[in-house]
Amino acid sequence: MSLSITLTLNGATRAVALDDMRVTLLDLLRERLAMPGTKKGCDRGQCGACTVLVNGKRVNSCLTLAATLDGAEITTIEGLAKGEALHPVQEAFIKADGFQCGYCTPGQIMSAVGLIAEGRAGDDPERIREGMSGNICRCAAYHGITRAVQEATRRMAEEQKGDAA
Amino acid sequence: MPDTTQPIRFGSNAGQPVSRRDGIAKVTGAAPFAADNQPDNLLHAVYAPAAIARGRVTHLDVAAARAHPGVTHVFTPANRPALEGDPDDKPTMFSFRVEVLQDDTVRYAGQPIALVLAETLEAAHEGVRLLAPRYDMEPSRVTLDDATPFDVEPGGFGRPAATVHGDVEAGHAAAARAIDVTYETAAQYHNAMETHAIVAQWDGDRLHLDVPTQALNISCAAYAAFFGIPAENVTISSPYLGGGFGSKAIPIGPNVLAILAARAMGRPVKLMLTRQQMFGPVGHRGATRQRLRLGTDAAGALTVIDHDGLSATSTFDDFMEPAANASQGLYAAGALRSTHRGVRLDIGTPGPMRAPGEASGSAALECALDEMAEAAGLDPLDFRLINYAETEPGTGKPYTSKALRECYAQGAERFGWAGRPLAPGQMRDEQGMLTGWGMGTALFPCPMFFAEARATLRPDGTALFETSAADMGQGAWTSLAQIAADSLGLPLEKVEFHAGHSSLPDGGVAGGSGHTATAGTALHTAGIDVVRQLGEIASADPDSPLHGAGNARFVAHDGRLWIEGDDQRSDAIEEIVMRAGGVEITGQGQGGRPQEVGETYAMNAHGAVFAEVKVDPDLGQVRVSRLVGAFAAGRIINPKLVESQLMGGMIWGLGFALHEKASHDPATGRILNADLAGYHVPVNADVQGLEVITVHEDDPHVNPLGIKGVGEIGIVGTVGAIGNAIWHATGKRIRHFPIGIPDLLG
Ligand code: FES
Ligand code: FES
Numbered sequence: 001m002s003l004s005i006t007l008t009l010n011g012a013t014r015a016v017a018l019d020d021m022r023v024t025l026l027d028l029l030r031e032r033l034a035m036p037g038t039k040k041g042c043d044r045g046q047c048g049a050c051t052v053l054v055n056g057k058r059v060n061s062c063l064t065l066a067a068t069l070d071g072a073e074i075t076t077i078e079g080l081a082k083g084e085a086l087h088p089v090q091e092a093f094i095k096a097d098g099f100q101c102g103y104c105t106p107g108q109i110m111s112a113v114g115l116i117a118e119g120r121a122g123d124d125p126e127r128i129r130e131g132m133s134g135n136i137c138r139c140a141a142y143h144g145i146t147r148a149v150q151e152a153t154r155r156m157a158e159e160q161k162g163d164a165a
Numbered sequence: 166m167p168d169t170t171q172p173i174r175f176g177s178n179a180g181q182p183v184s185r186r187d188g189i190a191k192v193t194g195a196a197p198f199a200a201d202n203q204p205d206n207l208l209h210a211v212y213a214p215a216a217i218a219r220g221r222v223t224h225l226d227v228a229a230a231r232a233h234p235g236v237t238h239v240f241t242p243a244n245r246p247a248l249e250g251d252p253d254d255k256p257t258m259f260s261f262r263v264e265v266l267q268d269d270t271v272r273y274a275g276q277p278i279a280l281v282l283a284e285t286l287e288a289a290h291e292g293v294r295l296l297a298p299r300y301d302m303e304p305s306r307v308t309l310d311d312a313t314p315f316d317v318e319p320g321g322f323g324r325p326a327a328t329v330h331g332d333v334e335a336g337h338a339a340a341a342r343a344i345d346v347t348y349e350t351a352a353q354y355h356n357a358m359e360t361h362a363i364v365a366q367w368d369g370d371r372l373h374l375d376v377p378t379q380a381l382n383i384s385c386a387a388y389a390a391f392f393g394i395p396a397e398n399v400t401i402s403s404p405y406l407g408g409g410f411g412s413k414a415i416p417i418g419p420n421v422l423a424i425l426a427a428r429a430m431g432r433p434v435k436l437m438l439t440r441q442q443m444f445g446p447v448g449h450r451g452a453t454r455q456r457l458r459l460g461t462d463a464a465g466a467l468t469v470i471d472h473d474g475l476s477a478t479s480t481f482d483d484f485m486e487p488a489a490n491a492s493q494g495l496y497a498a499g500a501l502r503s504t505h506r507g508v509r510l511d512i513g514t515p516g517p518m519r520a521p522g523e524a525s526g527s528a529a530l531e532c533a534l535d536e537m538a539e540a541a542g543l544d545p546l547d548f549r550l551i552n553y554a555e556t557e558p559g560t561g562k563p564y565t566s567k568a569l570r571e572c573y574a575q576g577a578e579r580f581g582w583a584g585r586p587l588a589p590g591q592m593r594d595e596q597g598m599l600t601g602w603g604m605g606t607a608l609f610p611c612p613m614f615f616a617e618a619r620a621t622l623r624p625d626g627t628a629l630f631e632t633s634a635a636d637m638g639q640g641a642w643t644s645l646a647q648i649a650a651d652s653l654g655l656p657l658e659k660v661e662f663h664a665g666h667s668s669l670p671d672g673g674v675a676g677g678s679g680h681t682a683t684a685g686t687a688l689h690t691a692g693i694d695v696v697r698q699l700g701e702i703a704s705a706d707p708d709s710p711l712h713g714a715g716n717a718r719f720v721a722h723d724g725r726l727w728i729e730g731d732d733q734r735s736d737a738i739e740e741i742v743m744r745a746g747g748v749e750i751t752g753q754g755q756g757g758r759p760q761e762v763g764e765t766y767a768m769n770a771h772g773a774v775f776a777e778v779k780v781d782p783d784l785g786q787v788r789v790s791r792l793v794g795a796f797a798a799g800r801i802i803n804p805k806l807v808e809s810q811l812m813g814g815m816i817w818g819l820g821f822a823l824h825e826k827a828s829h830d831p832a833t834g835r836i837l838n839a840d841l842a843g844y845h846v847p848v849n850a851d852v853q854g855l856e857v858i859t860v861h862e863d864d865p866h867v868n869p870l871g872i873k874g875v876g877e878i879g880i881v882g883t884v885g886a887i888g889n890a891i892w893h894a895t896g897k898r899i900r901h902f903p904i905g906i907p908d909l910l911g
Contacts, residue, residue, distance in 0.1 A: 022287045031286055036201035037194020039407070041358045042440040046841040049358055077194035086192065094188035097809045101638030102191030103358040103407025109192060126853070133848040136841060138358045138408050139638045140816035141809055142852040 005070040009033070010079025018066055025061035025069060026050045029076060037077040037106050041136070048135030051107040051114070052076045058114025060134075077106035080113065088159070089113050089152040098148035100139035111135045112149045116156060123150045177722075178647040178657050182805035186662070187405075187642045196405045199375045200362035200437045207364075208237060210423050210436040211289040212277040213296050214445055218305035218511040218834025222269045222278050222298055229295040230281055235288025238430060239296070240280040240422070242266045246429045249393025252421070256390035257383050258322055259674070261514045262482045263391075263418035264446060265425070271300065272481055273513045274835040275445020280422050282430060305511040305834025309349070309454050314475055314506040317485050323478075325487035325522070330559025331500030336469025339499065340460020342540050348457070348529035349901040350488075351826035352477065353450040354443060355518050356846060359407020361447055362437035363420045365427040372399045372424065377406040379414040380674040381633045381667040387416040388424060404665035406637035411517035412448045413637065414676045419446060444827060444839035448516025451477040451486045453525045457533040459498075465541045465551045467498035472530065475506045479514040483507070486515065491526025494769060495608050496534070497554040511834050517676070519817055520877035523609055524884065528821065528902055531605035531885025536898065544587060545604055545889065546577060557767035565866035568797035569606070569771035572860050576604075576795030579858060580775035589896040598779035598788075601894025607772035607796065607882030609678055611873045613758040616673035618687035620649065620695050620754065624747040626724070626739045627659045630691065632684050634672025635665040639876055640806035641680060647802055648685040648870065652692025653738075654721035673756075678770070678874030681802060683756040685870055691754030696721045698750050703741045711736050758868060766866055770873040772796035774815065774882035777854070778890040785909035789819055789887060791854035797862040799873035804859060807875050811857045814879020820847045821880065822887035823903050 004017045016028070026043070029035040029052075041049030043062045050061040053075040080087040089112045092098070099105040111132060121127035128149045129142070137145065190196040215222070227239045240246075245266040250256060252263045264276050271278065281292035306312045319326030337343065364375040372394065378384045378401060385399040406413055423436035438447070458471040474489035489503035518524075538548035553570065556563055577583065585602050586592065592600040618632040630649035636642045646662040653660075663669060672684050700719035703711040703726060711719075711726065711734055718729040725735040742748065762768075777791040794815050801807050824845040827836045838844045864871045884902060891909070892898050899908045 020285060020287050022291075027286055030201070031203070034203060035194075036197075036203070039198070039359070040200070040437070041360070042841050044440070044840065044842075046440070047358065077192075081193055086189070090192040093192050094184050097185065097805055099185075099191055099638075100640070100809055100813060101358070101406060101408045101636075102187070102196050103198060103405075105191050106194045129849040129853065133850040136358065136846060136848055138356055138410075138846060139809075140813040140847060140852070142816065142847075142849045143812050143855050144809060145849060146852075 003067060005067065007069060008073040010075060021067050023066045025064040025066050028066040029061065035076060035078055039103055039106055041104065048111055049104050049107040051110040051135065053110060053114055056117060058111050077110060080109065088155045092148040092152035096144045096148035096151060097141065098144035099141050104135060104137045108135045108137065108145055112152065115149065116153050123153045125150060178650045179802045181647065181803065183643055183647060183657065183803055184805065185640060185643050186646060187636065198359055198405050198407050199364060199377050200435065202364040202375045204364065204366055204433040207433045207435055208282045208284065208430055209286045209289045210280055210282050210426050210434050211293050212419055212422060213279040213293045213298060214442055215271040215274055215276045215278050216298065216833065216835055217271055217300050217302045218274040218307060220271050220300050220302040222271060223301050224299040225279055225296045227296065230292040233288060233292050233295055235284045236281060236292040237284065238282040239292065240266060240426065242268050246425055248391050248425065250391040256387045259380065259383060259415055260387055261415060261516065263421055265418050265421045273445065273479060273511050274833065275442060275513060277419060277422060277446060280426060282426055282434065307510055307512060307829040307834045309452055309475060309477060309508055312508050312510060314508045317505040317507050323484035325485060325490055325505045327504045328490065328493055329502045333469055333471055333500045333502045336500030337458065337460055339462065339468040341463045343458065343460040344533065344536050344540055345458045346533050346536055346900060348455050348532060350453045350525045350528055351903060352452040353518065353821065353825040354827055354844060355410045355412040355449065356443055357408030357410055357412060360438040360440060360443050361417060361419065363423045364433060364435045365424040366433040367428050370394050370398055374399065374401045376401060376403060376420060377413050378403050379406065379409045379637060379676045381635065382671040383674065384416055385667050391421050392424065401667040402665065403635045406635055409637035410519045411521065411676060414674060415448060415516055417447050440841060441839045444836045445513050448514065448518065450518035450525065451484065451515030453486050453488045455488055455529040457529060459533055459537045461537060461541055465543050465548055467496055467552045469500045470496060470498040471502045473504045474526065475508060477510050477512060477515065478507050479512055480509045482514040484515045486525055487522035488526035490522050491530050493559065494557055494767060495554065495606060496552040497558050501559050520609065520880045523877065524821060524880045527605065527881045528884035528888065531882065532888045535603065535889040535892065546573060546582060549606055560767065562767040565766045565768045566799065566862050566864035567771060568860050568862045572771055572773040572795040572797050575858050575860055576773040576775050576793055579856060580793040582775060589893045594779060597782065599782050599894040601778050601890040601892065602775065603886045603889025603893050604773060604775045605882035605885030605889065607774060607878050609770045609878035609881055611682065611768040611770060611867050612677045612679040613683045613756065613868060614673040614679050616684045616687040616756040617670035618684065618691040618754045619670045620691035620752040622653065622695050622742065622750045624742050624749065627661065628653055628655055629661045629663065630688050631663045631669045632672035632687055633664060633667055633669040634675045634680060634684055637675055639680065639810055640803060641675065644681055644802040644806060645684055645688055649688040649692060652689045653695060654723060678876040678878065682868050682870065682872040682874055685872055686756030686868055687754045689754065689870060691752045694752030694754055695750050698752065699726050699738060699741055702745050703736050706744055708744055709736045709741060710734050762866060768867050770796065770798035770875065770878050772878055772882055774886040776886040776890040778887060778894050780891065780894045780909060785906040787823055787891060787904065787909065792883065793856045794879060795858040795860055796875065796878060797860040798875045798878065799862050799864040799867055800871035801859050802872065807859060808857045810875050811879040812855055814877060815855065815883045816847050816852055817880040818883025819851060819887060821884045821902055826903050
């Protein structure tokens with residue numbers, strides 16, 4: 001049995017034929033669409049490595065069946081930078097050394113982008129730590145991650161102010 | 166061997182807090198990890214793990230699995246193709262016996278019992294489920310009390326020897342005060358975020374592997390041995406590791422199965438362990454029970470440290486956690502004894518996990534030391550200072566350098582240790598939380614392995630440096646390039662650095678906190694070899710200001726070549742090369758430690774960790790509210806990355822102290838909490854008030870670069886510091902790790 005869905009993936013709308021109803025968004029990206037930037041750390045919603053944005057909200061792509069996503073807009077780590085220009089969260093992660101091995105990093109960054117958009121944490125470190133705790137980093141780069149999210153939050157708020165002015 | 170008589174000056178790159186050079190690749194998702202590879206015609210492999218710890222597999226529904234659409238093949242012990250190498254042999258020093266469907270015996274839960282190959286990952290997983298194994302189960306032995314201990318036969322890797330210095334019985338007899346305490350540490354699992362993964366491709370009798378490994382060239386030899394091909398027929402690409410922590414240093418059975426399947430099917434095979442499978446055939450930190458008998462004289466000087474460790478290993482291989490060794494080398498006791506015993510359980514073979522021996526041993530030692538200080542009525546820091554070792558205890562060897570006193574002083578100062586009440590249970594915060602302060606000393610040896618490197622100076626003034634061993638997150642892409650650039654006096658952006666492929670010069674092992682020192686020395690000497698050749702060219706060139714310099718020593722900095730100690734004569738490197746006809750100059754380097762250095766000196770990195778905990782008096786919940794670590798680890802090549810690594814290590818210490826424990830089901834022997842929901846590792850919300858101080862240390866002896874290594878020491882003092890802080894908050898001395906809510910309730 002096969003089904004075709006339409007996705008807007010990192011800004012480009014495309015039809016995707018699903019060969020199997022069991023396919024998760026994570027395995028669709030990684031194994032079928034040649035987009036392995038999103039990582040698998042547990043495949044059951046326990047680590048956050050697979051975090052992407054679906055319709056602007058952060059979700060664990062390993063827990064999301066691709067078949068449920070017809071018409072959805074999806075942003076992955078590959079779609080965050082604008083050409084050479086990194087997203088402020090990506091820049092902040094490099095500057096604050098918010099990673100070591102880099103394996104959890106795509107998920108951390110997508111989660112941070114989602115968290116900032118939720119607007120619940122601001123630049124309060126304690127709330128950021130809480131809001132980022134669905135993303136495990138075994139290298140334990142948490143200190144840098146928190147600082148990176150703080151810094152990106154501030155910078156994005158300033159840029160928004162600048163845009164509004 | 167490098168010249169160890171000449172300490173090396175700081176270049177302009179070493180010491181700089183440069184951001185990771187692989188940063189952009191990592192934040193954009195472009196950094197390729199092994200399982201990201203997707204060759205054409207790929208088959209997916211998933212293995213079935215045993216659900217019991219001991220017995221036999223009596224039935225597998227192979228027909229049901231094979232009938233599932235997409236499943237192409239099922240391997241079981243009945244039809245597994247032959248291997249040329251004996252899986253019970255250990256092809257290299259860093260190998261364990263692997264389980265690759267030899268027979269139907271189950272030796273531990275999680276052992277591979279069948280392998281399913283399919284066109285899709287979904288079909289392979291479903292095939293595994295359909296196998297519905299049945300077992301003949303025997304009672305399993307999974308706790309330290311379930312089998313009879315044996316004395317460890319010393320024999321290198323995984324079989325620690327006993328060490329005795331001084332008259333232990335006299336030390337006991339001389340004690341005015343003594344304690345006799347037993348601590349336990351739990352089985353812990355590495356759980357790198359990237360699970361083990363491999364993509365195996367054969368081309369005739371040549372094998373290419375995309376597989377994360379901390380030891381590329383050793384792994385080539387090991388995998389080659391299983392398949393009866395020369396090591397040079399195997400190439401491994403391992404540019405990025407999603408964390409290693411020791412578990413990716415050792416060839417593992419599932420990888421052998423994937424390679425075997427690829428050969429049998431004539432197609433590339435990808436196998437990625439599930440998170441649950443990370444609790445099985447890929448090593449772990451074995452459980453320990455440690456008895457410590459300490460004595461002091463009336464003034465508080467230690468007369469004896471007598472440390473016996475009981476370590477769990479598997480029924481079929483040896484890796485006994487060398488925990489008791491942590492008591493050697495640190496405190497100036499009159500007598501020292503470290504002994505090890507093992508116990509064979511129905512578990513996967515343990516292995517090295519970040520600070521093997523030191524982490525578990527120090528956890529027990531530092532708490533015992535606190536108990537001894539308490540018995541002597543002394544402040545824990547004062548007690549450690551009374552017993553400060555100026556030379557290595559037992560051997561009397563001088564330390565190459567030891568700024569531990571400064572670590573104590575700077576850490577205590579930053580933490581605000583002064584004024585700590587001696588008695589426990591004295592401090593509460595505004596919320597009424599019981600508050601306690603504890604400390605621990607950290608020590609980690611400075612091993613060097615062996616590595617080779619190549620430096621190529623190109624006519625355009627840029628350079629290429631190459632060594633195989635990879636970056637698993639410690640920052641080698643960056644710090645090794647900094648060392649390399651300094652050897653040629655080049656700015657970092659002119660240096661290209663290649664690593665992570667077995668075809669490059671053998672970079673040795675990225676592990677044991679020795680990679681920066683070992684591969685760094687190899688890269689440095691390769692650069693120096695280029696400088697030497699440049700000097701020869703310039704010296705022979707009548708047009709060079711360095712003409713006739715003969716066998717003077719040359720140094721390179723600021724893009725020029727100089728005669729050492731003479732700042733009048735120099736020549737631009739680019740011009741030397743240009744006048745010589747625009748040649749490429751290639752230098753070779755090696756890194757290792759001359760044996761005499763180890764015989765003459767004791768070499769360790771040191772540190773002091775101070776912890777503050779808050780314990781909820783009603784709920785028993787523990788929070789670590791502050792953690793300050795001061796470390797002296799020789800020359801720091803990149804302070805930004807070093808801070809990250811030390812912090813990461815300290816957070817591992819927090820996980821050891823409060824979270825990490827694999828619990829076995831007594832009925833089946835299976836690990837009950839084999840996933841990240843059940844096996845807790847620290848998350849972001851666990852981490853606050855973390856501070857790292859790096860204490861300046863010049864070490865002219867440890868290696869020419871003065872590097873000691875920081876990968877593991879962070880975990881070492883932290884566990885004890887947290888345990889001691891919990892005692893100080895509550896008055897409860899919990900003698901096992903992790904310490905949980907049930908321990909502190911009531
Ligand atoms: S892979 Fe999805 S949460 Fe871990
Ligand atoms: S950077 Fe390695 S797991 Fe987060």
